[in-house]
Amino acid sequence: MGRHSSAPSRGWFTKVRAVLAGAVVLGVGGAVTLAAWNDSEFATGTFAASTFGIVGSTNGTQFSEHTQADDAATLAFAVPSGGMSPNTTVYALFSVKTTAASTVGGTVALTATSTNSDGLGGYLTYGVRVINGTTCNTSTFSSGTEVVEPGAPLSANGTATTSVQKAGGNTVNYCFAITMSSSTPNSMQGTSVTPSWKFVATSDS
Incomplete structure (x- = not known):
């Protein structure tokens, strides 16, 4: 036991x-x-924004910025000293290019102020063409590339855009032609109008 x-x-x-x-x-x-092993990899990148801007000139040689309506360039129309009469046409140049600091090119569109056709402006028509060189007259206008069809009201926008290269690589010369209608009434004698236009530039993507 x-x-x-x-x-x-x-x-x-x-x-x-x-x-x-x-x-x-x-x-x-x-x-x-x-028991485990590990390792890692890292990556980074640097991004910079392009620059774009335009300048304008009334003589094709001296360029500056006119960024506000109050600072608009005055087109050099050869208006007779006594003023325009019915059936007369006057011409003026305006040139546009990109700034030297622009790293991209773009396109330029012409727009008109809606009040351009008020008062005497209602009896004025215009056309705009891109010309070769800086001489804007009957001859060069007739052979230019159309931006605004002749006979359009002063409040009409352009129907075509133009190309500008980066760093001021080219100059676009616009030739304006303003005509007073043959039907302008006597009541418009001695009156005046100050139309204005805007050149809107858009950079390439």
């Missing part, structure tokens, strides 16, 4: 072996999940 109660049973050894085996399995599994 005494020997039987003090000796470990076969079942006890089996339980001990099972616990130890379980501990070994758990230890091996933990070591595998802790």
Whole structure:
């Protein structure tokens, strides 16, 4: 009886072996999940914006900026000293190019102020063409490329755009022709009008 109660049973050894085996399995599994390698790569970039602007000239040689309506360039129309009479036409040049600092080219569109046709302006028509050179007269106008069809009201916008190259690479010479209608009434004698136009430049993408 005494020997039987003090000796470990076969079942006890089996339980001990099972616990130890379980501990070994758990230890091996933990070591595998802790071992890992890693590395990284980084990238960056620098971006700069282009510059774009235009300048204008009434003689084709001296250019400056006229960015506000109050600072508009005065076109040199050869209006007779006594004023225009019905059926007369006068001409004037306006030249446009990009600034020397412009890093891109673009296009230029001509727009007219809506009040240009008020008062005496209602009896004046105009046309605009791009010409070669800076001499704007009947001859050069007739051979130019049309921007505003002759006979259009002073409030009409241009129907074609022109291209300007970067850094002042080319000059666009616009020739304006203003005509007083033969039907201008006597009530318009001695009156005047000051129409204005805007050249809107858009850079290339």
